[in-house]
Amino acid sequence: MSPKPFQISIPDADLERLHQKLDAATFPDELGSAGWDMGVPLDEIKRLTAYWRHGFNWREQEKKLNEQLKQFTLSVSVEGYDDLDIHYLHHTNKTPGAIPLLFIHGWPGSFIEASKIIPLLTSGDENKPAFEVVAPSLPNFGFSSLVKMRGFGLHQYAETLHNLMTGLGYNEYVIQGGDWGSFISRIMARRYPNHVKAIHLNFIPMRFPMPWQNPLFFLQHILPLPFSRVKTAYLGSVFNYLTKGSGYMIQQSTRPQTLGYALQDSPVALLSWIYDKLHLWTDKYPWTDDEILTWISIYLFSAAGPAASTRIYYETSEDGTLQESMSNPAPACVKVGVAQFKEELMRYPLSWTSMLGSVVRATEYPRGGHFAAWEVPELLVEDLHAFLGKGGPAYGAVEGKEGY
Numbered sequence: 001m002s003p004k005p006f007q008i009s010i011p012d013a014d015l016e017r018l019h020q021k022l023d024a025a026t027f028p029d030e031l032g033s034a035g036w037d038m039g040v041p042l043d044e045i046k047r048l049t050a051y052w053r054h055g056f057n058w059r060e061q062e063k064k065l066n067e068q069l070k071q072f073t074l075s076v077s078v079e080g081y082d083d084l085d086i087h088y089l090h091h092t093n094k095t096p097g098a099i100p101l102l103f104i105h106g107w108p109g110s111f112i113e114a115s116k117i118i119p120l121l122t123s124g125d126e127n128k129p130a131f132e133v134v135a136p137s138l139p140n141f142g143f144s145s146l147v148k149m150r151g152f153g154l155h156q157y158a159e160t161l162h163n164l165m166t167g168l169g170y171n172e173y174v175i176q177g178g179d180w181g182s183f184i185s186r187i188m189a190r191r192y193p194n195h196v197k198a199i200h201l202n203f204i205p206m207r208f209p210m211p212w213q214n215p216l217f218f219l220q221h222i223l224p225l226p227f228s229r230v231k232t233a234y235l236g237s238v239f240n241y242l243t244k245g246s247g248y249m250i251q252q253s254t255r256p257q258t259l260g261y262a263l264q265d266s267p268v269a270l271l272s273w274i275y276d277k278l279h280l281w282t283d284k285y286p287w288t289d290d291e292i293l294t295w296i297s298i299y300l301f302s303a304a305g306p307a308a309s310t311r312i313y314y315e316t317s318e319d320g321t322l323q324e325s326m327s328n329p330a331p332a333c334v335k336v337g338v339a340q341f342k343e344e345l346m347r348y349p350l351s352w353t354s355m356l357g358s359v360v361r362a363t364e365y366p367r368g369g370h371f372a373a374w375e376v377p378e379l380l381v382e383d384l385h386a387f388l389g390k391g392g393p394a395y396g397a398v399e400g401k402e403g404y
Contacts, residue, residue: 001075003168006087007066008143010301015058018267018300022053025268036279040272048275049268051289061294069115073143076163078156080149086164087111087143087303088136091118095130098122099388099398100170102161103135106179106203107309108274109371110142110298111135116377121384128385134173136164138180139304140311146304147311154321157312158187162195172398174198176384178372180312183322189330189357197397198335200387202372202380205346206355207326231349238346245345248277252313260307263299270306271296281370283343330357335394337361337387339380341368360393361386 030042065071069089076086089111092098101121103114114135124130137144139152139160147156161184165173172195177185182203189196251259262269274296278287299306316322330336336359340347350362363383368376388394 001167003072003074003090006071006073006143008062008071010058010062014301019053021265021267022049025049025266027268040276040279044275045268045272048271048289048292052267052271052293056290056293058297061290061297065112065115069111069118071143074164074167076160076167078152078159078163081147081152081156082149084139084145084147084160086136086139086145086160088134088164089114089118090168091122091133093122093124093130093132095124097399098124098130098132100165100173101131101133101384102165102173102175103133103373104161104175104177104181104184105135105138105141106177106181107141107312108277108295108299109179109374110295111137112295112298113371113373117373117381120377120381127390129389131384132170134165134168134170136161137302138312140308141302141304142298143303146308151315151319152311153315153319154183154187154325155191157184158191162188162192166195171195172197174200174388174394174398176200176202176373176380178202179370183316183325186325186328186330186356187321189334189336190328193331193333196334198337198388198394199330200337200339200384201356202339202341203344203346203370204338204340204348204353204356205326206348206352207323234347234349237344238348241345245280248273249313252310253317254314256307256310256314259310263306263310267296267300270300274299278371281343281345282375283341283367283369285369285371285375329355332358334358335360335387335397337383337394339363339365339372339383341365341370341372341376341379343367343369345370 027042027046035041070091072090073085073087075083077083105111105113114133118133121131121133138157139145139147174197175185175188182201185199185201189199263273275292278292334357336357338353338359342365353359353362365379368379372380386392
């Protein structure tokens with residue numbers, strides 16, 4: 001199958017239905033002194049709901065996305081499933097040696113996260129590499145197909161994206177991933193080491209090192225107790241996320257269908273569910289109302305519907321691939337780069353990143369949060385240049401178009 005050009009075009013009836021539901025919205029009360037402690041404050045949701053109904057112009061945002069982003073769909077086969085129509089951004093490059101890069105988003109992100117880094121990645125010069133960027137909507141997200149059968153876990157996501165890349169003619173490529181992109185990247189590196197030449201991660205969940213898994217590492221990095229203040233702060237971020245910040249993950253991993261009714265039927269419920277994370281997971285990023293509502297609208301108007309995006313949590317928990325991704329390193333032949341940003345959900349001592357595989361670059365950044373490609377695109381691209389460019393530790397991992 002050949003790629004088909006794609007333009008976002010939401011039916012007028014869907015916009016009318018949204019406006020009707022916003023007009024009919026009712027709101028709960030709140031404890032006046034709660035602030036953000038119990039969730040998104042009532043005045044924030046009322047303000048955004050009113051703007052969504054009376055001020056936000058989806059058609060304007062739709063036009064911007066269509067004008068700025070080169071979008072396509074491609075039919076992709078996945079063993080055991082019906083073929084999937086995958087929506088993706090594809091920005092090619094005339095620069096000799098441009099490196100094919102697959103950008104993988106997560107939840108509650110989408111292909112839109114790549115929009116800020118694409119101009120920076122595709123404008124290489126003699127001092128920095130240029131890239132050809134492929135940024136798909138994952139199955140069940142954005143404008144890619146709904147998966148209609150159970151069991152679609154990380155291996156199926158990996159197969160989908162690998163088949164997309166090879167279907168576009170990229171036999172060798174690198175991957176950049178945060179959130180679910182980090183887990184999928186690591187699975188892809190193990191499944192397709194002859195094709196995936198390097199992975200760059202800005203989210204690095206890993207299992208706590210155990211003495212029977214790597215005795216030498218445990219002796220060097222765990223036993224010297226007490227931990228330093230810096231290392232304690234790292235592990236404190238993990239503990240805080242697991243105990244106070246992961247309720248959404250438990251719900252989506254166990255009862256996604258129950259939650260799905262609210263996300264599908266109520267735009268206000270969808271707004272509050274996702275905006276909570278946009279606020280909490282960033283490093284004081286100054287979200288505009290238009291940015292927030294564009295992100296939410298992509299979920300609301302997605303081809304599969306907003307409930308479908310939560311199933312990745314359930315499926316990967318059920319089949320064990322989430323733990324598999326965190327527990328097993330990438331093959332030695334795959335170069336690994338890590339960029340860890342100041343307000344990432346879970347932060348780890350960089351010395352621990354050796355458990356991820358052949359880590360050749362690991363860097364801390366003093367600002368930025370979970371959505372690095374959106375919050376601090378220049379820093380993320382800077383790290384990719386340092387990782388893959390001339391003089392970088394992964395230089396030459398991919399030969400690139402016409403030999404970089």
